[in-house]
Amino acid sequence: xxxxxxxxxxxxxxxxxxxxxxxxxxxxxxxxxxxxxxxxxxxxxxxxxxxxxxxxxxxxxxxxxxxxxxxxxxxxxxxxxxxxxxxxxxxxxxxxxxxxxxxxxxxxxxxxxxxxxxxxxxxxxxxxxxxxxxxxxxxxxxxxxxxxxxxxxxxxxxxxxxxxxxxxxxxxxxxxxxxxxxxxxxxxxxxxxxxxxxxxxxxxxxxxxxxxxxxxxxxxxxxxxxxxxxxxxxxxxxxxxxxxxxxxxxxxxxxxxxxxxxxxxxxxxxxxxxxxxxxxxxxxxxxxxxxxxxxxxxxxxxxxxxxxxxxxxxxxxxxxxxxxxxxxxxxxxxxxxxxxxxxxxxxxxxxxx
Amino acid sequence: xxxxxxxxxxxxxxxxxxxxxxxxxxxxxxxxxxxxxxxxxxxxxxxxxxxxxxxxxxxxxxxxxxxxxxxxxxxxxxxxxxxxxxxxxxxxxxxxxxxxxxxxxxxxxxxxxxxxxxxxxxxxxxxxxxxxxxxxxxxxxxxxxxxxxxxxxxxxxxxxxxxxxxxxxxxxxxxxxxxxxxxxxxxxxxxxxxxxxxxxxxxxxxxxxxxxxxxxxxxxxxxxxxxxxxxxxxxxxxxxxxxxxxxxxxxxxxxxxxxxxxxxxxxxxxxxxxxxxxxxxxxxxxxxxxxxxxxxxxxxxxxxxxxxxxxxxxxxxxxxxxxxxxxxxxxxxxxxxxxxxxxxxxxxxxx
Numbered sequence: 001x002x003x004x005x006x007x008x009x010x011x012x013x014x015x016x017x018x019x020x021x022x023x024x025x026x027x028x029x030x031x032x033x034x035x036x037x038x039x040x041x042x043x044x045x046x047x048x049x050x051x052x053x054x055x056x057x058x059x060x061x062x063x064x065x066x067x068x069x070x071x072x073x074x075x076x077x078x079x080x081x082x083x084x085x086x087x088x089x090x091x092x093x094x095x096x097x098x099x100x101x102x103x104x105x106x107x108x109x110x111x112x113x114x115x116x117x118x119x120x121x122x123x124x125x126x127x128x129x130x131x132x133x134x135x136x137x138x139x140x141x142x143x144x145x146x147x148x149x150x151x152x153x154x155x156x157x158x159x160x161x162x163x164x165x166x167x168x169x170x171x172x173x174x175x176x177x178x179x180x181x182x183x184x185x186x187x188x189x190x191x192x193x194x195x196x197x198x199x200x201x202x203x204x205x206x207x208x209x210x211x212x213x214x215x216x217x218x219x220x221x222x223x224x225x226x227x228x229x230x231x232x233x234x235x236x237x238x239x240x241x242x243x244x245x246x247x248x249x250x251x252x253x254x255x256x257x258x259x260x261x262x263x264x265x266x267x268x269x270x271x272x273x274x275x276x277x278x279x280x281x282x283x284x285x286x287x288x289x290x291x292x293x294x295x296x297x298x299x300x301x302x303x304x305x306x307x308x309x310x311x312x313x314x315x316x317x318x319x320x321x322x323x324x325x326x327x328x329x330x331x332x333x334x335x336x337x338x339x340x341x342x343x344x345x346x347x348x349x350x351x352x353x
Numbered sequence: 354x355x356x357x358x359x360x361x362x363x364x365x366x367x368x369x370x371x372x373x374x375x376x377x378x379x380x381x382x383x384x385x386x387x388x389x390x391x392x393x394x395x396x397x398x399x400x401x402x403x404x405x406x407x408x409x410x411x412x413x414x415x416x417x418x419x420x421x422x423x424x425x426x427x428x429x430x431x432x433x434x435x436x437x438x439x440x441x442x443x444x445x446x447x448x449x450x451x452x453x454x455x456x457x458x459x460x461x462x463x464x465x466x467x468x469x470x471x472x473x474x475x476x477x478x479x480x481x482x483x484x485x486x487x488x489x490x491x492x493x494x495x496x497x498x499x500x501x502x503x504x505x506x507x508x509x510x511x512x513x514x515x516x517x518x519x520x521x522x523x524x525x526x527x528x529x530x531x532x533x534x535x536x537x538x539x540x541x542x543x544x545x546x547x548x549x550x551x552x553x554x555x556x557x558x559x560x561x562x563x564x565x566x567x568x569x570x571x572x573x574x575x576x577x578x579x580x581x582x583x584x585x586x587x588x589x590x591x592x593x594x595x596x597x598x599x600x601x602x603x604x605x606x607x608x609x610x611x612x613x614x615x616x617x618x619x620x621x622x623x624x625x626x627x628x629x630x631x632x633x634x635x636x637x638x639x640x641x642x643x644x645x646x647x648x649x650x651x652x653x654x655x656x657x658x659x660x661x662x663x664x665x666x667x668x669x670x671x672x673x674x675x676x677x678x679x680x681x682x683x684x685x686x687x688x689x690x691x692x693x694x695x696x697x698x699x700x701x702x703x704x
Contacts, residue, residue, distance in 0.1 A: 041643065044506055045545070046694060048609040093610070100507050133573035135438075147574065168438055168476045203649075288475070289465050289573070289674075290646020348646065350544075350572045350674060353505045 028120035031057035035315050036109050038129040040292050040347025043099035051092045055084035068110040074098040124315055127151050130347040131164035136172055138261040138276045145174050149352050153313035156305040162297055166287050166348045170276045177271045179301045184225035191302045194222040195273045198342035200294040201284050206325045206341050210244035217282045218327055221275050223264035233260035236327040239284055243324040251330050289350045294343035311340025385493040386529045387429040390597035394487035397426040398635040400469045400667045404478040408442040412449020415479045428483035430491040433461030434671040435479040446479050456583025460493055462540040463571040463578040465642035468670035473651045482669040489597040495581040496524035502588040514550045521554020524592050531596045539567035541590035542577045545675030545694030552677055552692040564601050565690040566700045568639035568673030599704035602628035605678040607695040614644045618697050619657040631703035638670035640697040645672045
């Protein structure tokens with residue numbers, strides 16, 4: 001007589017605990033987002049790196065975050081335990097005490113997040129996003145860029161390589177875009193290829209209201225059609241401008257930045273964009289060794305991959321998509337989803353060594 | 354026949370002798386010794402700075418300002434730090450300083466800027482520390498051709514370590530020693546973490562207990578110079594030994610975030626000042642340029658330092674690519690000084 005009730009109780013216990021376990025097993029994945037920020041100075045110089053943890057749940061979460069950096073590296077502390085309020089993001093610092101740079105500039109990181117008996121493992125490849133001090137000639141030669149720290153990302157099978165330098169007076173950018181065809185800038189062009197990039201001070205944020213200020217400088221560099229035509233840089237927005245401007249499909253004609261130096265060259269299946277932007281037009285950014293800034297790049301390849309977004313490649317969360325993050329212009333076309341935020345970590349360092 | 358051969362050799366012999374004489378004339382004296390320190394005599398240290406986009410004018414103005422600050426006392430040693438882009442501009446800075454002050458007493462290095470009681474200086478600036486009076490003596494040495502240009506920690510750590518240790522040892526061995534030696538200042542084209550190897554070489558000669566401070570030269574491409582007797586050198590290191598009847602007190606702290614950079618500078622300055630039992634007469638601060646880059650407002654760190662040391666005592670600060678002094682790292686082997694990065698290293702001089 002007692003046998004059947006015991007069986008039932010056991011069955012109920014098993015089902016309930018199974019459900020609880022299932023709930024816990026997916027709980028972290030459903031409620032906690034993780035992202036490792038890229039290094040803003042070369043790893044060998046002992047950077048402070050940050051792991052971002054976001055709680056999507058409607059109740060506080062206490063988690064232990066334990067990173068695992070490449071073999072042979074030393075870091076401190078070994079892990080951090082934090083309580084995160086609903087919708088809060090916590091930025092957890094870890095000091096890299098011993099590390100070595102690699103030519104590929106790609107470092108696999110594994111983050112294990114614990115909460116009670118629940119566990120989640122998150123993997124991300126991070127890079128060193130830093131502009132060494134150097135003054136290249138903007139001449140379409142590109143040989144000067146061997147001391148830069150290349151950041152490579154792939155979109156729909158096509159590579160984009162971003163290199164940066166700085167001096168006290170200029171920010172230098174060199175982007176290699178693998179693409180089938182280059183569409184140059186000319187009046188009334190239906191398609192234009194280009195590299196759009198944004199620079200801001202480290203603490204700048206992108207608001208989500210049209211009347212808020214932009215808090216960034218944004219540029220577009222393009223090839224100019226015509227044998228003698230100079231390649232161009234357009235100045236799309238500055239920090240004092242209302243974000244409503246970003247939504248206007250402005251003609252580029254009146255936005256040219258004459259102070260910039262630009263060379264765009266096509267070699268094989270790659271378009272090379274090289275430019276120098278004077279810091280004089282970006283007074284909110286103080287160039288200095290060790291200075292952290294915000295930076296991002298969009299590559300326009302309308303007949304190929306569409307828009308290539310460094311924010312996506314760098315692992316920003318879907319919630320960090322924002323229509324106000326980048327300026328529209330004529331005749332560029334967005335995809336159906338908003339672009340990712342234009343303010344990602346970047347650094348100014350002395351050298352890559 | 355014999356006679357004719359001898360005569361025909363005369364021009365060749367003369368040419369050889371002229372070359373030898375010219376080479377001797379061009380050779381660089383790699384040591385310097387000021388007059389000796391006399392116990393109880395005066396010690397005068399003063400700081401002067403200038404910022405000007407014309408590098409010659411900047412150097413000249415700083416030199417003139419220092420001369421005025423020093424008053425009747427002629428400096429016998431000057432430490433120069435400058436923050437100009439490119440070799441040509443740096444040459445002009447040196448020319449400017451040496452148009453006012455004797456070049457034989459000018460030593461220093463290229464930095465990322467400087468700070469003094471008057472404020473923080475960044476690009477297009479030069480700062481001078483004048484050392485004079487009979488109570489303090491100096492000895493300086495230069496080690497050229499360290500042989501580390503182009504070598505990296507990733508690929509050449511063993512070779513770097515060997516060359517830098519040898520270089521540091523050779524550099525320090527050249528210094529004229531005195532019984533009242535108090536502080537060694539090393540300024541080198543060897544940025545963090547390479548500066549530790551150079552320091553270990555120096556410590557082999559002078560001892561691990563001897564107080565050593567200093568900074569690494571700017572490592573931006575084309576700016577890695579040290580200055581010895583008014584001349585510029587790459588891939589080199591200089592050492593300046595201070596002697597006399599004074600004491601030194603040192604402290605170092607590291608930080609990589611705005612608020613901590615500010616608070617750690619104040620803590621370190623306080624520790625160095627509290628450790629000085631005599632009356633402080635000068636403060637040296639070798640600070641990390643990376644720390645400066647983390648500051649939202651660079652003057653806030655100086656304000657924090659001044660809240661501790663006041664605004665009267667001469668303060669000579671430089672932003673460097675590596676620092677030598679007491680390391681603020683848990684588990685560091687106990688030596689007075691280490692070569693590190695991300696630090697501010699204070700030395701308070703008192704008597």
